Amino acid sequence: MKKVSKKSPVPLYYQLKEILQEMIENEELKPGDAVPPERELCEVHGISRMTARKAVMALVNEGVLFREQGKGTFVAEPKPKHLLTRLRSFTEEMEEQGFSVRSEILSFSIVEATLQLKKNLKMLPDQSKVVEIKRLRYVDELPYALETVWLNHDKVPGLTQEKLEGESLYTVLKNQYQYHPAYARQTIEPISLNDYESKLLGVPNHSLAILFSRTTYLEKGEIMEFTKCIYRTDRYKYEIVLQP
CATH class of the missing domain: 3.40.1410.10 (Chorismate lyase-like)
Structure with missing residues (x-):
């Protein structure tokens, strides 16, 4: 997984969103696969929990990811x-x-x-x-x-x-x-x-x-x-x- 750059003018959450999006487009993460939990994303990228959550929720809102209560966040099937x-x-x-x-x-x-x-x-x-x-x-x-x-x-x-x-x-x-x-x-x-x-x-x-x-x-x-x-x-x- 690529890492966010704290020197970049692009907001950290948006960088992480694009990293996750790229992993999906390259089929490193496929439909049904679990996305790394927010805690792990924080450790890998050295970012706050709020930043990680914002990146994940942006993809959830776009329908790229979906969440299941108590189970985690997963890659959604392509939209019809x-x-x-x-x-x-x-x-x-x-x-x-x-x-x-x-x-x-x-x-x-x-x-x-x-x-x-x-x-x-x-x-x-x-x-x-x-x-x-x-x-x-x-x-x-x-x-x-x-x-x-x-x-x-x-x-x-x-x-x-x-x-x-x-x-x-x-x-x-x-x-x-x-x-x-x-x-x-x-x-x-x-x-x-x-x-x-x-x-x-x-x-x-x-x-x-x-x-x-x-x-x-x-x-x-x-x-x-x-x-x-x-x-x-x-x-x-x-x-x-x-x-x-």
């Missing part, structure tokens, strides 16, 4: 990536990367559409109801994302919670209604989780998260769905491909 230039279902995207995926339906209801939802779904004046589906998405059995989907009720007659159990929503829409998504518009913004969201996702109260709001269209410009999905930042990253 979400490629923003391809329109695929959550299930398809995660399974392509080799992760197991499942969804827990928290609620399935038919409700009166708000004025904003009517605008988002471009509903006709005589259309007033939407199907609202709230799901907790799991990746490798860890809570990963909290999703709410709204569909124009008139466009999905007969859709029930039972039809969605264990199935991808996109698969059901394709097979049952012959809806094939053509393109989508999506916004991304950082948010602070409320108590309810934090509990479902298994993170501390008011943790930072990423909110995706997406409108998915069919070929002729009709709207298929409007979705809001909250992703944990400690287990998620997104990738954008830029082309000239």
Whole structure:
């Protein structure tokens, strides 16, 4: 292990953070490996316990490391990536990367559409109801994302919670209604989780998260769905491909 330099203008904790990061990138520390305890880091580098803890917690907050009460700190598995230039279902995207995926339906209801939802779904004046589906998405059995989907009720007659159990929503829409998504518009913004969201996702109260709001269209410009999905930042990253 390299050692921090007390002559460097770079803060000691940040030097140690980069040393640990480099060890992970060079596979000296692999996913599941224990990171040297803070006491050992202090002895090796001649730094305070507070400095060592600050370096380790910086990597924990980035999702590079994770802590287990009473056991220690370990190297996390690489974060799944979400490629923003391809329109695929959550299930398809995660399974392509080799992760197991499942969804827990928290609620399935038919409700009166708000004025904003009517605008988002471009509903006709005589259309007033939407199907609202709230799901907790799991990746490798860890809570990963909290999703709410709204569909124009008139466009999905007969859709029930039972039809969605264990199935991808996109698969059901394709097979049952012959809806094939053509393109989508999506916004991304950082948010602070409320108590309810934090509990479902298994993170501390008011943790930072990423909110995706997406409108998915069919070929002729009709709207298929409007979705809001909250992703944990400690287990998620997104990738954008830029082309000239």
